[in-house]
Amino acid sequence: MRLKKKYLISFYQEVGLTILDKVMPYIKKAMSREENIFLIGADVNQKNSMRFKVQNALKNKVNILLPENIFEEDIFLKEQNMLSLENFLAESVDAVVMCIESPGSFTELGAFANHEKLSEKLIVLQDKKYEREKSFINLGPIKYLKQHTSSKVITINYNRDFNDIETIKLIKAIKDIKKSIGIVNYNIFNPIFAERYVLALLYVFGSIQKRYIIEIIKHIDILKDENQRMQKEKTEKVISIVNSSLSTLSQKKELNFNFNEKSFSLTDKGRYRINYEYDPQFIHKFLDFQRLKVLNFF
Incomplete structure (x- = not known):
């Protein structure tokens, strides 16, 4: 037997x-015909979260992956470190869309902005309410991304729905990043x-x-x-x-x-x-x- x-x-x-x-x-x-992204932010089960709104807006337009589905078996939590996770994200998708609305996403923004490859393919959706605040996020990672990388920072109102104009703008940003960098590992x-x-x-x-x-x-x-x-x-x-x-x-x-x-x-x-x-x-x-x-x- x-x-x-x-x-x-x-x-x-x-x-x-x-x-x-x-x-x-x-x-x-x-894969080359479509736009493939990781979508990061609050739990998508929270109906009022920006991540939930963006996921709904991009549905059937972009191929969306949620990191929690990929890492459900803790592949990078036991043996590997944060750098491994960043490399994995940087090489596997055309862009990483970040909704900055949870403690985890604040931490990830700082880490990803400091990553050589990943910092070039981020799209940060910043809450308009905090756009002019002299905060660490604005003066640190967001300022760095704007001045030194090809990543995009898009300001939106987190209290409203993610509308059609914002969807078009986001898809254009994804396509622009894909054209310049895109997926590395097939x-x-x-x-x-x-x-x-x-x-x-x-x-x-x-x-x-x-x-x-x-x-x-x-x-x-x-x-x-x-x-x-x-x-x-x-x-x-x-x-x-x-x-x-x-x-x-x-x-x-x-x-x-x-x-x-x-x-x-x-x-x-x-x-x-x-x-x-x-x-x-x-x-x-x-x-x-x-x-x-x-x-x-x-």
């Missing part, structure tokens, strides 16, 4: 690596990339347990990364990336979870996205061929 399980994992890893090599150009192209540890890769895995395998997705991505990382000194830390990253991808796909209603088999599969909406992001010839000649290979294996 143990040998069979080992052979099964090996098969999953082989197919998973083949899928990655073929879908990578499609994923890169899809790899399996980018949560946007990983989400699309997991979507392709689910299409090919039909139904698969999370533990096998983790084994596939761990195998890819071992093959692609010659530096194997910090494997425990890497494993934690892999688990978090898989959880994040499944969580995001679930929120988008693109996957189903079978409680009895503890496995994931695509919904009709998930399959529709596959048909939208890949051309029919590629789906027929490659993805469907790999599906047939999986069916014959079992």
Whole structure:
């Protein structure tokens, strides 16, 4: 039984690596066509928060990631430090939009403004009420960003809805930053990339347990990364990336979870996205061929 399980994992890893090599150009192209951002601020469950208002305004216009969904498994809280988190943010998205409305966001603004790469791709939404105050935030990080970086500071009224004019202005700022810097890492540890890769895995395998997705991505990382000194830390990253991808796909209603088999599969909406992001010839000649290979294996 143990040998069979080992052979099964090996098969999953082989197919998973083949899928990655073929879908990578499609994923890169899809990511380059859209604007991908991290949105930082107060809890989005607070309906009166600016972060909630911005999320609603940008919905269906920009691809929004919430850091708390990415880091729900504490990948950077145990083994890694704040610098690792900043590097991750700087490399994974086109821009980081910050709603300065909570103690956490105050701290993050100071840290991010001092980061060599991240300080160039921030969009700070400043509350008009505090615009002229001689505060540490205004005289420190905001002044620095305005004078020394390509980051944007947009002043808005936090007591009102985020209106259409402000939405247009924000989207323009995101596009401007993307044009000058944009995403740096198109790899399996980018949560946007990983989400699309997991979507392709689910299409090919039909139904698969999370533990096998983790084994596939761990195998890819071992093959692609010659530096194997910090494997425990890497494993934690892999688990978090898989959880994040499944969580995001679930929120988008693109996957189903079978409680009895503890496995994931695509919904009709998930399959529709596959048909939208890949051309029919590629789906027929490659993805469907790999599906047939999986069916014959079992």
